[in-house]
Amino acid sequence: MTDPVDAAAPAKPVRSDESLKSLTKVSRVLECFTTSRRSLSLAEICTKTGYPRSTTHRLLAAMREVGFIEQDRERDFYRLGLRLFELGNVVLANLELHREGRAIVDALHRLTGKPVHLAVFDGLNAVVIQRTETEPMLSNTMVENSPAYCTSVGKAILAFQPPEIVQRVINAGLQRFTETTITDAVALEAELETVRQRGFAIDNGEHQPGLRCVGAPIRDQSGAIFAGISVSAPAWQLPMTEVDELNKVVIYHANLISQRLGYIR
Numbered sequence: 001m002t003d004p005v006d007a008a009a010p011a012k013p014v015r016s017d018e019s020l021k022s023l024t025k026v027s028r029v030l031e032c033f034t035t036s037r038r039s040l041s042l043a044e045i046c047t048k049t050g051y052p053r054s055t056t057h058r059l060l061a062a063m064r065e066v067g068f069i070e071q072d073r074e075r076d077f078y079r080l081g082l083r084l085f086e087l088g089n090v091v092l093a094n095l096e097l098h099r100e101g102r103a104i105v106d107a108l109h110r111l112t113g114k115p116v117h118l119a120v121f122d123g124l125n126a127v128v129i130q131r132t133e134t135e136p137m138l139s140n141t142m143v144e145n146s147p148a149y150c151t152s153v154g155k156a157i158l159a160f161q162p163p164e165i166v167q168r169v170i171n172a173g174l175q176r177f178t179e180t181t182i183t184d185a186v187a188l189e190a191e192l193e194t195v196r197q198r199g200f201a202i203d204n205g206e207h208q209p210g211l212r213c214v215g216a217p218i219r220d221q222s223g224a225i226f227a228g229i230s231v232s233a234p235a236w237q238l239p240m241t242e243v244d245e246l247n248k249v250v251i252y253h254a255n256l257i258s259q260r261l262g263y264i265r
Contacts (some may be wrong), residue, residue, distance in 0.1 A: 025051065029059055030068070030080070035144055039072055039079045095120075097218070097227055098129055100260035105130055105229065108253045112231050112246070114238070117213075118257075119146060119153045120227040123165065124172055126154035147207060149174055149188055150181050152215030153230035155201035159192040160217055160225040166192065181206045200247040201228075205235060212238045214246050216254035221262035229254050 032040055032048040040048075046056045060078055063069040067083030101118050109116045109132040119126040125145040148154030148169055158166060166189070174183040182188045195201045203213040215230035231250055232238075238246070 033080050039077050041076050101257045104253050104256050114231045114233045117153050117230045121157045150206040152201040152203035152213035153228040155195050156215035156217045156228040159195035177207050178209045210235050214250050216251040218254050219258040219263040
C-alpha cells in the first residue's frame with residue numbers, strides 16, 4: 001500500500017534565482033528615493049528602474065502592503081514607508097560600531113565644539129550612521145549616504161581599500177559638487193596616496209561649498225578599515241593652520257573606537 005505522504009505531490013520549490021531577481025527589483029525601487037527626491041511618481045520610478053509600468057505598479061503595491069512604500073494623497077506619488085525606518089533602527093541598535101562609537105563621537109564633539117560624523121563604508125559611499133550638530137550634545141542618527149571620493153570621512157576610508165574597490169568608485173562616476181571636487185581619476189589616486197601617508201583626510205569644500213572637514217579611519221578587530229570619523233566646520237572657522245592640531249585629535253578618537261571594537265596595534 002502506498003504511503004499517503006509519499007503519494008502526495010511535492011511542493012514546488014521556489015527557485016533561488018527567481019527570489020534573487022525579485023529582491024533585486026525591490027532594491028532598485030528603494031534606491032530610487034533620496035533625501036532630495038523623497039516623493040516620486042510611478043512614471044519617474046519606471047524611468048529610474050527601467051521596469052515596465054505594469055511590473056513597477058505590481059512591485060509598489062506589494063511593497064505598500066508590507067510598509068516599505070507609502071502612497072501620497074496624490075495617488076500617483078510614492079515615498080518610503082516607516083517600516084524601513086523601524087528596520088533601520090534595529091540595524092543601528094545591533095551595529096557594534098554605533099554602540100561603541102556613540103560616547104566617543106559625543107566626546108569629540110564636546111572637545112572641539114564642532115559637528116562630528118561617524119560613517120561606515122558600503123562599497124561605494126560613506127554611510128553616515130551618527131552625527132552631532134553644532135548645539136552641544138545634540139545627536140542625530142539619521143542615516144544618509146555621503147560620496148566616498150569627496151568627503152573627508154569617505155576618503156579616510158577609501159584610501160585604505162583594495163585597488164579594485166577604488167576603481168569601482170571611480171567607475172561609478174566622480175560627480176562634481178563644487179569647484180574643488182576631484183573629478184579626475186589620476187588626481188583622486190594621488191589624493192588617496194596622500195591620505196595613506198599622513199593617516200587622515202581633508203575635505204576642502206569638495207562636497208559642500210565653504211565647508212572644511214578632517215577625517216580619520218577606523219579599524220575593525222582584524223585591522224581592516226571599514227569606517228571613519230570626521231570633524232567639520234566652515235572654512236573660516238577652521239583655517240588650514242589649525243588642521244595640523246585637529247587631525248591629531250580626530251585620529252586619537254578614531255583609534256579609541258578601533259580599540260573598543262577589539263583592534264590591537
